Amino acid sequence: MRKSVEDTCQKRRARVDQEKQGKTPTLEYVTFICRLYGDCYDDREEDSKINGLNWEPGVKAGHKSMASFQKELEEGHGIHLSRTKLQKILITGGCWTTERSREIQWLYEEYTAVKESGGRGLSAEEAIRAIAKHLGISTVSVTINLPYGKVVYGLENKSANAKRLDKCRAKKKRSALIGR
Numbered sequence: 001m002r003k004s005v006e007d008t009c010q011k012r013r014a015r016v017d018q019e020k021q022g023k024t025p026t027l028e029y030v031t032f033i034c035r036l037y038g039d040c041y042d043d044r045e046e047d048s049k050i051n052g053l054n055w056e057p058g059v060k061a062g063h064k065s066m067a068s069f070q071k072e073l074e075e076g077h078g079i080h081l082s083r084t085k086l087q088k089i090l091i092t093g094g095c096w097t098t099e100r101s102r103e104i105q106w107l108y109e110e111y112t113a114v115k116e117s118g119g120r121g122l123s124a125e126e127a128i129r130a131i132a133k134h135l136g137i138s139t140v141s142v143t144i145n146l147p148y149g150k151v152v153y154g155l156e157n158k159s160a161n162a163k164r165l166d167k168c169r170a171k172k173k174r175s176a177l178i179g180r
Helices: 002-020 027-037 066-077 083-092 099-112 124-135 139-144 160-178
Strands: none
Touching: 027 066, 027 083, 066 083, 083 139, 099 124, 124 139
């Protein structure tokens, strides 16, 4: 029995390592995280943000906050994910939806649909840029609110973490070249 627990832990760590490398998570991993979340958040059912319709000072929300779930993953499972990565995984798994995420997903579908069916026929990259411009937000904010599989990498507005990783990779590459 102990062996299967160890195998499960090793598989989980491998998936976490995959996440840290920036690869798109597998459906199995998304499902795993969503099961751990064990909840669904839809702001149409519960608007518990500060000053929201269901917000009451001192009253606990009816869902897990992103911060508390992130802490639970780190402390209970050894899984370290950024808030945005976690949100994106929950959006992909259908466990997290907000007015903003629904609006962005709707616009994305409209912008990428072929012209013959009433869409704009834009590529994914063009659609993300157009949505960002239309809503007055960054392309990073757009991609965070799209499920995996609809992500376009390499846009000009990178997250702070992506910029940091680029610098780290460049530094490693330079040191490897010098060491030769």
